[in-house]
Amino acid sequence: MINEIRLGTIGTGVIVHSILDGVKRTEGIRLSAVYSRNREKGEALQKEYGAEKVYTDLNQMMSDPAVNFVYVASPNSLHYGQTKMALEHGKNVICEKPFCTDRSQIEELRDIAREKQLYLIDATPTAFLPNFQILKEQIHKIGNLRLVLCNYSQYSSRYDQVLKGNIPNVFNAEFAGGCLQDINYYNVYFNIALFGKPEQAVYFANMCPGKVDSSGIMLMKYPGFVSECAGAKDTWGVNSAQIEGDQGYIYVRNGSNGIEHIEVVTRQGKEEFNVQSDLDRWYYEVQNLTKKVLEGDQNYFTERLSVTENVIDIITKARKEAGIWFAGEHHEGR
Numbered sequence: 001m002i003n004e005i006r007l008g009t010i011g012t013g014v015i016v017h018s019i020l021d022g023v024k025r026t027e028g029i030r031l032s033a034v035y036s037r038n039r040e041k042g043e044a045l046q047k048e049y050g051a052e053k054v055y056t057d058l059n060q061m062m063s064d065p066a067v068n069f070v071y072v073a074s075p076n077s078l079h080y081g082q083t084k085m086a087l088e089h090g091k092n093v094i095c096e097k098p099f100c101t102d103r104s105q106i107e108e109l110r111d112i113a114r115e116k117q118l119y120l121i122d123a124t125p126t127a128f129l130p131n132f133q134i135l136k137e138q139i140h141k142i143g144n145l146r147l148v149l150c151n152y153s154q155y156s157s158r159y160d161q162v163l164k165g166n167i168p169n170v171f172n173a174e175f176a177g178g179c180l181q182d183i184n185y186y187n188v189y190f191n192i193a194l195f196g197k198p199e200q201a202v203y204f205a206n207m208c209p210g211k212v213d214s215s216g217i218m219l220m221k222y223p224g225f226v227s228e229c230a231g232a233k234d235t236w237g238v239n240s241a242q243i244e245g246d247q248g249y250i251y252v253r254n255g256s257n258g259i260e261h262i263e264v265v266t267r268q269g270k271e272e273f274n275v276q277s278d279l280d281r282w283y284y285e286v287q288n289l290t291k292k293v294l295e296g297d298q299n300y301f302t303e304r305l306s307v308t309e310n311v312i313d314i315i316t317k318a319r320k321e322a323g324i325w326f327a328g329e330h331h332e333g334r
Contacts, residue, residue, distance in 0.1 A: 001296050002068065005029040008061050008091070009051075010082055011073035012041045015096060019071065019123075020049045022286030029290045035061045058082070062089040069094060069119070075169050076176035077327065080105045083120075087112045092119040094289070097189070098181045101326055103313040110305060119293060121301050122308040126186060127193050128285040130275045131259040135252065136194065138264050138273065143247030148195075148227035150187040152255050153215070153237035162208050170233070171210040174327045178212030180205070180319050184231025188218060189311050190241065190256030191227050197310040198222050203318035206234065212324055220314070257281070 005028060009016055012034075023029050033053040036042035042054040055061040062070070062085060070086040072079055072095040080100045086093045087109060099122050100106045113120035126132060139145075158168040169175040170182060180188075180203060191198070198220035205213035215232035241252040241259075248266030252259055258281055262273040276284065292300045320329075 002092075002293055003028075005069045005290060005293055006032040006067055007069050007071055007094075008033040008035065008055075008064065008067035009045070009071045009073065010035050010058070011071075011096075012036050012038075012045050013073060016045070016071075016073045017048075018280075018282040019073070019286060020045075022280065022283040024049065025283060026286050026290050028294050029286065032067050033061050033064055058085070062086060062091060068092060071123075072096060073123075076101065076181055077174070080109070083109055084112065087116060087118055087120070090116060090118070092121075092293075094119075094121045094123050097122065097124045097185050098176070098312065098315070099308050100312055101176045101181075101329075102316055103309055106305075106309050106312055110309075119298070119301055120305060121289060121293075122304055123285065123289075124186070124189050124308070125281045125285040126190055126256055126259070127304060127307070128288045129259050129281060130284060131262055131273065132193070134273045134275065135250065135259060135262055138250060138262065138271075139194070139243065139245075141247070141264055141266055142243065142245030142249055145195075145222075145225040145243065145245050147225060147244040148191060148241070149244070150190060150228065150241045150256055151230045151237060152183050152187055152239050152257055153230070153232035153235050154183055154239070155236040156233040159208075159214060159234050162210065162214070165209075167210040171208055171212055171214065173211040173325065176326045177210060178319070178324060179215050179231050179233045180213055180218065180315055180324070182231075183233055184216065184218060184229055185311070185315065186256040187229035187231055187241075188220075188315055189307070191220060191229065192310050192314065193307050195222055195227075198227070198314065201314045201318045203322040205319075205322045205324065206232075207323075208234070213319075213322070216322070218318060 200221040205216035208214040214234040218229040239255040251263040253261040
């Protein structure tokens with residue numbers, strides 16, 4: 001049993017700050033160490049969140065017995081290697097999405113974690129949100145599903161760099177970037193967490209100079225219904241999800257990434273649900289993740305990891321068929 005999560009972080013970006021804001025508000029978890037190649041950035045994070053140590057050598061942090069969990073929030077292409085490294089050092093791991101760029105990688109990591117009896121946790125916040133459980137409980141009211149429509153469009157300030165001829169990591173195939181790996185990932189995860197793995201998936205992408213997608217639409221075919229997942233880092237719009245059946249529909253405000261408010265509309269009328277009084281979705285992630293770890297609920301995380309495996313499998317196949325290949329992947333056309 002784990003009595004306290006003592007966190008070592010990899011990365012100093014915005015998402016790390018969001019998670020650590022939740023750590024500050026949660027009992028049973030604390031920041032023990034920070035890793036950054038840039039000591040100045042590491043020390044700034046240490047000062048803001050009260051970390052005990054700053055490392056610029058990743059091996060040293062991995063060898064620190066005071067750290068029992070490693071939080072991986074580095075560029076996408078580094079997730080697999082750093083997660084494997086942490087597991088091999090006997091550390092439990094919380095990894096940001098996208099967990100890996102290929103299903104074989106996540107299966108390998110899963111097997112290492114099982115062998116060493118370690119937690120391997122996908123940090124996608126969707127299923128940690130209290131409103132997600134309510135959503136699952138309400139779907140039966142709208143009858144037989146026919147359509148699912150998800151949109152997550154958030155213009156990236158880094159897309160301005162693309163327009164100027166530069167290629168930042170998030171829009172670079174060498175770093176496993178692109179919209180499907182980032183924004184639209186939430187929509188695909190949302191669907192697979194609710195409905196399981198689709199029978200078929202195809203991705204239509206708007207490409208950018210970094211040889212990845214800046215926006216696109218994923219179509220997924222399920223028995224009896226179709227899901228459309230639109231995601232964009234080169235536009236902005238109203239983020240939402242709508243699940244339509246032959247007896248009504250469910251509207252989800254702020255869509256797959258926030259699930260801020262749920263409306264269930266049927267012939268009998270409209271019901272509204274929201275148990276998320278705090279607008280910080282990462283707070284709920286940290287709260288529920290910590291609770292499940294301290295309770296020793298390995299089954300909960302095993303079920304989550306099976307969802308992640310299917311998400312990675314579907315996304316990998318669809319993006320390759322759309323012509324999006326990352327560094328190190330074998331492709332005759334590269």
